Amino acid sequence: MNPQPTIGIISPGDMGHAIGAVLRQHGLRILTNLQDRSTRTAALAAQAGIIDVADDQTLVYEADILLSVLVPAQATACAERVAAAVRATHTTLLFADCNAISPRTVQSIEYVLREAGADVVDVGIIGSPPQAGRAETRLYVSGPAAERLKVLNEYGLEIRAMGPTVGQASGLKMCYASVTKGLTALASEALTAGQALGLTDELRDSQGALFQWFERQIPRMPPKAYRWVGEMEEIARTFADLDLPPQMLEGAAALYRLVERTELGSETPEERHLGQTLEEVTAILAAALKKEADQPSGIYEREA
Numbered sequence: 001m002n003p004q005p006t007i008g009i010i011s012p013g014d015m016g017h018a019i020g021a022v023l024r025q026h027g028l029r030i031l032t033n034l035q036d037r038s039t040r041t042a043a044l045a046a047q048a049g050i051i052d053v054a055d056d057q058t059l060v061y062e063a064d065i066l067l068s069v070l071v072p073a074q075a076t077a078c079a080e081r082v083a084a085a086v087r088a089t090h091t092t093l094l095f096a097d098c099n100a101i102s103p104r105t106v107q108s109i110e111y112v113l114r115e116a117g118a119d120v121v122d123v124g125i126i127g128s129p130p131q132a133g134r135a136e137t138r139l140y141v142s143g144p145a146a147e148r149l150k151v152l153n154e155y156g157l158e159i160r161a162m163g164p165t166v167g168q169a170s171g172l173k174m175c176y177a178s179v180t181k182g183l184t185a186l187a188s189e190a191l192t193a194g195q196a197l198g199l200t201d202e203l204r205d206s207q208g209a210l211f212q213w214f215e216r217q218i219p220r221m222p223p224k225a226y227r228w229v230g231e232m233e234e235i236a237r238t239f240a241d242l243d244l245p246p247q248m249l250e251g252a253a254a255l256y257r258l259v260e261r262t263e264l265g266s267e268t269p270e271e272r273h274l275g276q277t278l279e280e281v282t283a284i285l286a287a288a289l290k291k292e293a294d295q296p297s298g299i300y301e302r303e304a
Contacts, residue, residue: 004028005151008063010078011037012045014224014269015098016069018129019157021048026155033059040268056085065094065149067123072230075099079109083116090117096149098123098139100231102174102238103167110143110166119145122166124173130157142168174238178249181228182235184221185252187214188259188285195282196289215278222264222275225256232256262288 007023008031009016020030030050034042045052053059060066060082068078075097086093095118097106110120120143127137138158141149143166150159162168191214194203204211221228232253236246259265264275264284275281 005064006031006062007152008032008059008066009050010059010066010068010082011041011070012048012050013041013069014044014227015125015129016067017041017044017048017050018131019067019069019098020045020050022130022156023152024049028155031059031063040270056081057089060085060093061089061091063093065096065152067096067098069098069125071227072099072101072105072234075101075105076109076112079112083112083118086113086116086118093118094121094145094148095119096121096123096141097170098125100125100173100177100234101170102234102241103171104237104241105234106170107167119148120166121146121149122169123149124169124171124176126173126176140169140172142166171238174235177231178235178239181231182249182252184217185228185232185255186248188218188221188281189251189255191218191278192282192285192289195279195286200279200282218278218281219275222259222262222281223267223269223272225259225265228256229253229260258285258288 004027006029007020009020010032012020012032020032024030030048031053032045032050033054033056034045034052035055042052053062066082068075068082070078079095079097082093082095095113097109097120099106101109106122110122113120122142124140125137126140130137138160139152140160140162142162142164144164146161146164150161153159162172191200191203194200207214232249236249236253239249240246262284264281267274275284
């Protein structure tokens with residue numbers, strides 16, 4: 001690897017462009033391929049100083065490290081694309097899967113990339129998108145090549161190696177997010193029910209400090225709900241693989257699908273007009289329930 005590695009990122013969305021911005025501010029050259037990406041993603045990449053290259057083959061040939069930062073449903077397809085590009089270019093590559101996916105999913109991705117000739121690091125991102133000078137985001141890494149990713153500690157990120165097994169870092173992410181985003185889903189559902197039943201004030205009085213957490217977390221959730229659907233499904237898969245009940249997280253995924261279907265789900269983090277408070281979010285969701293009540297089946301049956 002070069003003394004100053006070139007970094008590729010697929011895709012520079014909310015988290016990816018923030019990671020790229022920090023690395024760019026610390027002097028690294030950051031590349032991406034914006035084919036089939038949205039205009040919003042292209043704008044975020046330009047804002048972060050990330051260079052758009054022509055295709056996947058150029059990306060893997062020029063990058064020393066490639067970070068995959070996508071919605072969970074796209075993680076496997078991305079790995080297959082990258083594997084094809086690695087084979088075509090006969091290049092070496094350190095592929096870091098930073099997606100919120102189950103240990104089983106990342107192990108299948110490792111197999112695909114390893115067969116193509118790339119080394120794979122499993123990455124679990126804990127925290128919000130990073131910002132320069134703020135150490136609130138940690139990237140936990142695992143796998144035989146995990147130590148090699150620690151070079152990015154020199155360029156503004158916080159990389160913590162866990163162990164030699166691909167799946168450890170993703171397992172940590174799954175357990176962590178099951179509590180944070182799972183609790184956000186449960187609270188959103190309970191407080192929406194309270195809104196529909198006219199019990200908001202009583203719920204506020206009964207929850208104390210926990211309600212203050214809800215007031216901070218729930219309004220931040222709607223623009224991210226579409227991404228969290230797949231994450232909840234991956235957590236459910238993780239739990240099922242351990243013979244633990246997956247149904248709670250499947251319910252969380254259904255709740256986030258409901259949010260995505262409302263006007264709340266159409267907004268982006270950069271442009272928020274709706275759902276600025278807990279009361280506004282639950283009022284919009286309660287109104288959506290009335291509309292969906294006219295449908296022939298309920299949320300869970302419809303989404304099965």
